Amino acid sequence: MLNNIELRNFGPIHQLECNNLGQINLIIGRNGTGKTILLKSLYSAMRTVEAYQRGHEPRTAAEILADKLYWTFEAEKIGDLVSKGADLPLRFKFCLDDCLFFYEFGKDTTRNISKLENHIPSRNSNSIYLPTKEVLSLHQNILQSRDIYKTFGFDDTYLDLARALQQPRMRGKNYQEFAHSRAQLKDMLDGRVEYDQKSGRWQFKKGNQKFAIGVTAEGIKKIAILDTLLGNRYLDPQSIVFIDEPESALHPIAISQFLDIIVMLAEVGIQFFLASHSYFVIKKLYLAAQQRQNLSIVILSADESSSGEQWDIANLREGLPTNPIIDESIRLYREEVKLVLE
Structure with missing residues (x-):
């Protein structure tokens, strides 16, 4: 599975590094913090690796990646993905089963990625992305x-x-x-x-x-x-699945059942990356992490502070981290308790 990731100057994500990804990885944060961009960046890289290493492609890995970024982000030139105002290039890195995939490019790049390293061996399993719309x-x-x-x-x-x-x-x-x-x-x-x-x-x-x-x-x-x-x-049991807003179009009981299935699939090998706004999703996965101490559920939490964008990494086995989504849910609960007591 994906072990670690590093992104710098990728759209709204100025700096993100996580060295201990889990079998399930939940990305939360306010609108505009880069949750979907993070999912799509990981997906684009995984699809590039899978297409290139199967040996059916006449294109280089850099050509496959440039095409994938172009059609996944629908940018006129892929240099538009570089963070606005950034002096340094966009940098992306991950390790799949401890094997490195890395690339970087600047804001003037059209479709030619000159700096790319790929040390990931041939892979038969498929990645897939489930967008918000069916x-x-x-x-x-x-x-x-x-x-x-x-x-x-x-x-x-x-x-x-x-x-x-x-x-x-x-x-x-x-x-x-x-x-x-x-x-x-x-x-x-x-x-x-x-x-x-x-x-x-x-x-x-x-x-x-x-x-x-x-x-x-x-x-x-x-x-x-x-x-x-x-x-x-x-x-298959070695696939990686990316889901944007797993809670969309589902009522609470169905969300709970759907997440139960995701947990079951994670336990037999599939790695998941989920982006969500829902406290219900956070709480459900927190309970799953508490019930299954052998299952690593990592939460990547994006927030805007006085010093700029920050990403906090936590494992739900160790408790719920601080985040505006969680804080707002707690605030509403306390407000409700206050009204009842009055």
Whole structure:
């Protein structure tokens, strides 16, 4: 799994370093602190490593990365990703199973990354990014806008996911490690989402009834996406999954169940990176960390202080860290208690 990360001058992230990533990593903070940018930067690098090391690519790792950054961040030139006003170049580094991947470039860079090191060996497992919006009802629009028209609108996180969902379900038994989590997903769905080859559209099947995906609940579609990626074996126990706002479109009970499944999958090997605004998500993962002392759940907390942007790193096994999201939830609770006592 990813062991450590370092970003400097990457958009709003001026400096972030974490040397002890966990099986689950939760990124929290105010709007504009760079949560989604952090997820996308990690995802772009992982997809570059996976594409390059499989040996099917005529392009260099630097060319693959430049293309990935261009289409993931939809920037006119990738130099636009360098922090505004920064004198030093953008710098990105991570270690996957203690093997280094590193690059840097300046603000005038268009599509040519001249400084890149890649010491990560060939990797068969896939990374995937689950964006805030579901993609099942937008599936054909995503593929057409990118494969045919090649225009901005749906970035590479949407395109990669749309393509991954198209993979047919494989015959035979799935990974034994996923059996329990997939059973839980099936209970949550109370049906099955299928791709109809004739119409080229997804539909929700419940018993003998079929429903157009457009009239299916957003929460069902979100859960079905994860189940589909497990069912067609796009994901395996060494995959890395990035999820932006896992709480979106789900009611509290479904959020709790969804996070239970994430914890189960993390325990059998998948590494997760989640970005969230929700105190409910923080609290649920805190309880999971307390209940499972062998599971490392790291929280990367972004905040703006008088001295500028700061990132605090903590392990939820050791308690809840200080953060505006947590502080505001505690403040509201105390206000409620005060009203009751009065």
